[in-house]
Amino acid sequence: MLGCALWAAAGCTVSYSLSGGSVPPSAKTLSVAMLDAKAPLCPPQAAQAITETLRDLMLAQTPLNLIQQDGDIAFEGAITGYDVQPVAIQADETAAMNRLTITVGIRYTNKADSKADADFSVSRFADYPSSQDLGTVEGALVEDIGKQLAQDIFDRTLGNW
Numbered sequence: 001m002l003g004c005a006l007w008a009a010a011g012c013t014v015s016y017s018l019s020g021g022s023v024p025p026s027a028k029t030l031s032v033a034m035l036d037a038k039a040p041l042c043p044p045q046a047a048q049a050i051t052e053t054l055r056d057l058m059l060a061q062t063p064l065n066l067i068q069q070d071g072d073i074a075f076e077g078a079i080t081g082y083d084v085q086p087v088a089i090q091a092d093e094t095a096a097m098n099r100l101t102i103t104v105g106i107r108y109t110n111k112a113d114s115k116a117d118a119d120f121s122v123s124r125f126a127d128y129p130s131s132q133d134l135g136t137v138e139g140a141l142v143e144d145i146g147k148q149l150a151q152d153i154f155d156r157t158l159g160n161w
Contacts, residue, residue, distance in 0.1 A: 023062050024072075029072045036079070050145075053150045075153065080105045081123065082100075084100050084134060085098065087127060099126070100125060105121045108120075108153075118156070122156070
């Protein structure tokens, strides 16, 4: 009986799980390349802010060590959409709110499980009053949207969604 239990245990693999995520046991490192600001209206500081937010979230929710490049788990990509559109049109045909939408294209590489490799896009938005200039609220909007995008990227790759 003990032999059967040992044999069964020998065939099992363990994966780390923090905050609902799953990291292959052989993965020790993580790399998140600086996102490119490829969208026409995207300021470079937005790409940097979203990259840092993604790095912070991955470090907080995985046991992996961050390295510059070629991590066991690797993320790279670009901001492919950065658009402002009016929403909540009023009776006088003016917009009460504007919406900033940011789209990020991601390439995810998992050296431990190449079947998990993926290319995908995620998109999130935040609304702000049309009476405010984008330049005055942009930093806060990018921070808020960046957190949502980082969580979506985690969920699609290591979150087992």
